[in-house]
Amino acid sequence: MYINSLKRGNLMNNSTPLSRIAIFLMCALFMISLQVYAGGVMLYEISSADTRLASAGWSSRAQDPSTVFTNPAGMSRLCGEQVQFGAQPIYNYIQFDPNSRTNVSGQHGHANKWLPSGSLFYVRPLDESFTFGIGSLGYFGSDLHYNNHWVGRYYVQDVLMMGFSLVPALSYRINDCLSIGVGANVMYGIMKQRSAVNNILDQAPDGYFNLKDNKVSAGGVFGVLYEMTPSTRFGVQYLTSVKLGFRDRPKFSNIGPILTGILDEVxxxxxxxxxxxxxxxxxxxxxxxxxxxxWSMMADIGWQQWSRFERTEIVLADLAQTSFQFTVKYRDSWHAALGTEWHVDDCWTLSSGIAYDSAAVSTSERTFTFPVGRQWRLGAGARWMKSCNLIFDFSTALLWQGDLKATQTRGAFARTVSGKYKNMYTAFACLNLTWLF
Known part of the structure; x- marks a missing residue:
């Protein structure tokens, strides 16, 4: 049984729609503290359903409030007011082994870490044609904290690049088959980086420089849902780019007097x-x-325009230059997914899915700040309808990148670091609760 087929319940009926929206916004602000630490670069795991299905049916399922983001047109299929809360711990396994080309002393690199994440969505029909929704989520970013004294510390020690999104959206049902939707993607971006500075001129231990800034920017999300028959539907999601312009003056610490003088001079x-x-x-x-x-089947194909990502790497590599910014070349990536749902009975649904994303960067351009390659996703989970008002959704997924080679040579200070990220993966566990009012 699907969420959109349920009758409206009486859970929390004593509260008004406006008060529920106010509560949602307060909770969304709290979610910032969770989502800014979510790992990855572009994540599909914004809800339990997307996690267990490895994103399959992303813009066509429209079975729960997360469709606010995945396809706002899908809100037309939902029945009554609904709110969905998701909690999701993420584990990143990142282990770098240097090879003989590395000419920097130091340890192997590891950035293994548990990261909290979550999402929040609310949907309310306004009349027979229009439905309003709002979502709080994080789908873009990277959070890496390498161990001290690792060989790549002159390139990066810690880096946080994260976008937290608040998405108000509206859908319109044109007829029984066709719905359209539009939303604003208001993104709060956070940038932090800490890297070591080679104090070789002063014959002293490493110094450091730090950068940090935050910005608010906006984009849009657009969706179309076509329900060809009651059992077959197609969806399209278009997510616009979001431009984040960070600005900061690097703060140096523990650098020797000789290096300080040269940095000031250049x-x-x-x-x-x-x-x-x-x-x-x-x-x-x-x-x-x-x-x-x-028994249901779902499939996706997708495209992401990484070629205009414009990610700039910050490395103090060579004093012959008056800047220490390097532009990294990325390339567009392609996505495909396939998933299935088995409805055991009116209460239980089991799901699984598999997905593939091509690499957004070549091996020669791969950096230690964004170590990404081609990605395989495997997901599984279950949905349990406890009552007509309350639904639990459990899921787990594995994002596998395998072995990733990386070599960087930026100058006499940063030197050459070369090696391999071994068996790199990210594991997700997710719990969603959906209330129907």
Whole structure:
């Protein structure tokens, strides 16, 4: 049984829609503290359903309030007021083994870490045609904290690049088959980086420089849902790019007097860095079909425009230059997913899915700040309808990148670091609660 087929319950009926929206916004502000630490680069795991299905049916399922983001047109399928809360711990396994080309002393690198994440969505029909929704989520970012004294510390020690999104959206049902939707993607971006500075001129231990800034910017999300028959539907999500312009003056610490004088002379010491990030735009086309009364299949194809990502790497590599910004070349990536749901009975649904994303960067351009490659996703989970008003959704997924080679040579200070990220993966566990009012 699907969420959109349920009758409206009486849970929390004593509260008004406006009060529920106010409560939602307060909870959304609290969610910032969770989502800014979510790992990854572009995540599909924004809800339990997307996690257990490895994103399959992303823009065509429209079975719960997370459709606010995945396809705002899908809100037309939902029945009554609904709110969904998701909690999701994430584990990143990142282990770098240097090879003989590395000419920097130091340890192997590891950035293994548990990260909290979550999401919050609210949907309310306004009349027979219009439905309003709002979502709080994080789908873009990277959070890496390498161990001290690792060989790549002159490139990066810690880096946080994160976008937290608040998405108000509206859907309109044109007829029984066709719905459209639009939303604003208001993104709060956070940038922090800490890297070591080679104090070789002063024959002293490493110094450090720090950068940090935050910005608010906006983009849009657009969706179309076409329900060809009661058992077959197609969806499209278009997510625009979001431009984040960070600006900060690097703060140096523990650097020797000789290096300080040279940095001041070449204009780096008091320089202001302008860092432009363009969160990629994307398109996902999705299909959903009921093969039988208790068995459904879903599929996706998608595209992300990483070629205009404009990620700038900050490395103090060579004093012959008056800047220490390096532009990294990324390339567009492609996505495909396939998933299935088995409706055991009116209360239980089991799901699984598999997905593939091509690499957004070549091996020669891969950096230690964004170590990404081609990605395989495997997901599984279950949905349990406890009552007509309350639904639990459990899921787990594995994002596998395997072995990733990386080599960087930026100058006499940063030197050459070469090696391999071994068996790199990210594990997700997710719990969603959905209330129907």
């Amino acid at each position: 204009g780096i010491l008091n320089s202001t860095l302008n860092l432009k990030i363009r969160v990629p735009q994307s398109v996902i086309v999705s299909a959903y079909h009921d093969l039988a009364y208790n």
